[in-house]
Amino acid sequence: xxxxxxxxxxxxxxxRAQLDALLDTLLPASTDGRLPSAAAVDFPQYLNTQAPDLxxxxxxxxxxxxxxxxxxxxxxxxxxxxxxxxxVPDLFKTLLTHVYDCYYQNGQVRHAIGMVQGAVFPEGNEVxxxxxxxxxxxxxxxxxxxxxxx
Amino acid sequence: xxEDIVDVLIIGAGASGAAMAWSLAxxxxxxVCLEQGDxxxxxxxxxxxxxxxxxxxxxxxxxxxxxxxxxxxxxNNDDSSVNVVNFNVVGGSTILYAAHFPRLHPADFKVKSIxxxxxxxxxDYSTLEPYFNQNDRMMGVSGLAGDPMYPPxxxxxxxLPMGLVGEAVAKGFNALxxxxxxxxxxxxxxxxxxxDKCLNLGPCISGCAQxxxxxxxxxxxxxxxxxxxxxxxxxxxxxxxxxxxGFADGVIxxxxxxxxxxxxxxxxxxxxxxxxxxxxxxxxxxxxxxxxLANNSGMVGKNLMFHPVGFVQGVFEERLDSHKGPxxxxxxxxxxxxxxxxxxxxxxxxxxxxxxxxxxxxxxxxFANGTIPWGAGHHAAFxxxxxxxxxxxxxxxxxxxxxNTVTLDPQLTDAQGIPAPKITYRYSDNSLAMMAHGLxxxxxxxxxxxxxxxxxxxxxxxxxxxxxxxARMGNDPKSSVVNHWGRSHDVKNLFIxxxxxxxxxxxxxxxxxxQACALYIADTMKKNLANLFD
Numbered sequence: 030x031x032x033x034x035x036x037x038x039x040x041x042x043x044x045r046a047q048l049d050a051l052l053d054t055l056l057p058a059s060t061d062g063r064l065p066s067a068a069a070v071d072f073p074q075y076l077n078t079q080a081p082d083l084x085x086x087x088x089x090x091x092x093x094x095x096x097x098x099x100x101x102x103x104x105x106x107x108x109x110x111x112x113x114x115x116x117v118p119d120l121f122k123t124l125l126t127h128v129y130d131c132y133y134q135n136g137q138v139r140h141a142i143g144m145v146q147g148a149v150f151p152e153g154n155e156v157x158x159x160x161x162x163x164x165x166x167x168x169x170x171x172x173x174x175x176x177x178x179x
Numbered sequence: 180x181x182e183d184i185v186d187v188l189i190i191g192a193g194a195s196g197a198a199m200a201w202s203l204a205x206x207x208x209x210x211v212c213l214e215q216g217d218x219x220x221x222x223x224x225x226x227x228x229x230x231x232x233x234x235x236x237x238x239x240x241x242x243x244x245x246x247x248x249x250x251x252x253x254x255n256n257d258d259s260s261v262n263v264v265n266f267n268v269v270g271g272s273t274i275l276y277a278a279h280f281p282r283l284h285p286a287d288f289k290v291k292s293i294x295x296x297x298x299x300x301x302x303d304y305s306t307l308e309p310y311f312n313q314n315d316r317m318m319g320v321s322g323l324a325g326d327p328m329y330p331p332x333x334x335x336x337x338x339l340p341m342g343l344v345g346e347a348v349a350k351g352f353n354a355l356x357x358x359x360x361x362x363x364x365x366x367x368x369x370x371x372x373x374x375d376k377c378l379n380l381g382p383c384i385s386g387c388a389q390x391x392x393x394x395x396x397x398x399x400x401x402x403x404x405x406x407x408x409x410x411x412x413x414x415x416x417x418x419x420x421x422x423x424x425g426f427a428d429g430v431i432x433x434x435x436x437x438x439x440x441x442x443x444x445x446x447x448x449x450x451x452x453x454x455x456x457x458x459x460x461x462x463x464x465x466x467x468x469x470x471x472l473a474n475n476s477g478m479v480g481k482n483l484m485f486h487p488v489g490f491v492q493g494v495f496e497e498r499l500d501s502h503k504g505p506x507x508x509x510x511x512x513x514x515x516x517x518x519x520x521x522x523x524x525x526x527x528x529x530x531x532x533x534x535x536x537x538x539x540x541x542x543x544x545x546f547a548n549g550t551i552p553w554g555a556g557h558h559a560a561f562x563x564x565x566x567x568x569x570x571x572x573x574x575x576x577x578x579x580x581x582x583n584t585v586t587l588d589p590q591l592t593d594a595q596g597i598p599a600p601k602i603t604y605r606y607s608d609n610s611l612a613m614m615a616h617g618l619x620x621x622x623x624x625x626x627x628x629x630x631x632x633x634x635x636x637x638x639x640x641x642x643x644x645x646x647x648x649x650a651r652m653g654n655d656p657k658s659s660v661v662n663h664w665g666r667s668h669d670v671k672n673l674f675i676x677x678x679x680x681x682x683x684x685x686x687x688x689x690x691x692x693x694q695a696c697a698l699y700i701a702d703t704m705k706k707n708l709a710n711l712f713d
Contacts, residue, residue, distance in 0.1 A: 054553075055557075056554075064558055110553075122546075129543060130233045130539050133538035133542065134229040139538075142538060142561075142562075142565060143566060144537075148226060148231065149226050149231060149380045149381060150226040150378070150388040151389065153379050154379040154500075155379070156340040156503050158341065159340055159341025159346050160346060161338075161341075164349075166353050166356070167327070167353075170356070174513075175327055175328070176284050176327070176513075177284065177286040177517045178285065179286050179289045
């Protein structure tokens with residue numbers, strides 16, 4: 030794991046475990062193994078490089094979940110996160126946005142959902158031309174599909 | 180030292196200012212354009228990075244209040260149902276537009292004659308037709324000839340790929356017997372004029388890193404500059420000054436260092452869009468024009484029109500590769516475009532089929548509407564929606580109403596202390612009835628196309644792209660700001676070439692018509708150079 034949250038915002042080992050548990054609760058790995066857990070896509074590195082504004086809030090977020098969060102059962106963790114999302118909805122939405130943003134940049138994830146790796150430019154995408162013979166009914170009925178002449 | 184005076188001073192380097200500058204360059208007059216923003220660098224656009232979706236909420240956000248660049252001006256939308264969106268750079272909002280490029284219809288210029296509402300334009304479709312064609316060639320427009328909902332026209336490039344999204348919705352339109360056609364798009368489907376074709380990146384509205392989208396910084400401006408037009412960036416105009424004879428004689432502006440400058444000019448052309456133009460005119464007061472320049476009619480800033488916008492989304496069982504391809508350009512339907520008062524409203528709307536979002540927007544939209552949870556159910560719900568959606572944008576005609584206005588905010592200012600625009604706007608009953616009809620018809624089309632889940636919403640707030648009507652064209656100086664070729668009734672050397680001059684707005688994206696008007700005005704100026712001020 031990357032140097033967690035940089036030197037200005039160090040987390041304890043317990044807090045690191047809390048963060049991993051939170052990420053795994055928000056986005057667990059898929060049952061078929063194609064999609065990793067959000068805890069496995071280097072969220073700390075993302076925070077350092079792409080979301081430094083959220084760094085200062087991580088300890089606050091973990092504080093809402095409680096020191097024992099990492100030791101809870103899955104249903105208990107879900108219950109805690111639900112409570113957090115309802116009591117501080119704006120902060121939860123900000124967190125979730127960043128977790129998704131990080132997650133859906135991951136190469137394994139993008140491959141699994143059918144996207145190009147990394148930036149969409151310059152590789153771009155192939156798009157089917159489409160069947161223009163579908164226009165035949167419009168052309169056949171163009172007496173009905175007429176602009177208004179003035 | 181000789182006084183520095185330019186022949187033509189254009190304010191604004193967006194869609195209309197670029198077309199005007201390019202056309203007037205024929206005259207070999209000295210032409211200067213002042214643009215408050217910078218050139219953008221396509222290498223900085225969000226699609227150069229993997230996090231293009233979140234980057235679109237940063238310096239390329241469509242809302243200037245969110246973007247907050249020092250080259251922007253704030254806009255007070257508190258008394259408006261719609262937030263103004265724009266971009267203040269070379270190329271203007273064409274940098275961030277979807278590039279959907281339909282023209283107004285012939286009937287759009289005759290609203291009063293047809294429906295007894297608003298006013299007819301003093302010009303018509305046939306007046307603009309050669310300029311539509313010229314603009315299509317200059318911008319690089321892709322489309323398919325033969326659409327029966329328009330007079331004959333020949334886009335210079337073949338249509339963009341419909342993709343699975345277009346095919347799916349087209350089948351729905353066909354099942355209902357409705358009109359549809361591949362969209363005219365200011366995006367090049369083949370290499371054109373030194374530009375390579377569109378790579379189907381998807382998110383056109385955060386800037387096109389590849390250059391397949393026809394923004395005026397890469398179409399008109401390079402050509403205009405080669406022909407001698409001087410473009411000064413980071414030059415923010417505060418006001419237009421007038422001489423004792425009531426002619427505009429120059430502008431006061433702030434340069435890149437924030438220094439106040441004065442530029443004398445023989446002719447001034449406003450090209451700042453339907454919010455920026457009335458803002459500067461209203462801020463240009465003098466003893467001759469105490470209520471703002473060119474405002475003897477009292478019409479400057481009034482009759483603001485947007486286009487009410489709503490969306491219908493369909494989720495399909497089959498994969499549609501929705502995130503691939505130009506998001507806003509696919510196919511359209513004009514089935515309910517021409518006016519039919521039996522529907523319960525006058526005028527009509529365009530149904531613009533759009534493609535889907537990227538994964539971040541898909542996931543967050545799903546969180547917001549409860550269809551994609553976080554936790555164990557996320558992956559399955561996400562897989563059912565990502566790349567499985569198609570949308571129909573409902574874009575309706577908004578009639579001019581004097582109480583919908585742009586005024587100067589008494590408190591809010593930009594970085595130079597120039598008063599910010601305040602928007603006062605409410606949807607009319609006609610617009611709301613039209614939107615309800617459009618959303619219902621959009622849902623009908625999606626179901627006919629086989630969507631397994633259909634939702635709709637509208638009119639939506641963050642959709643104020645189309646800024647029209649606030650310095651309208653007309654033959655009567657008592658009820659209009661400019662004459663039939665864009666010249667101010669009150670100030671004979673002041674012209675307006677942007678969407679402000681629209682008498683009515685039609686029900687389509689207006690950029691094609693805005694630019695055709697600018698080219699027409701420029702051409703008329705060229706034909707009347709000998710007696711321009713008579």
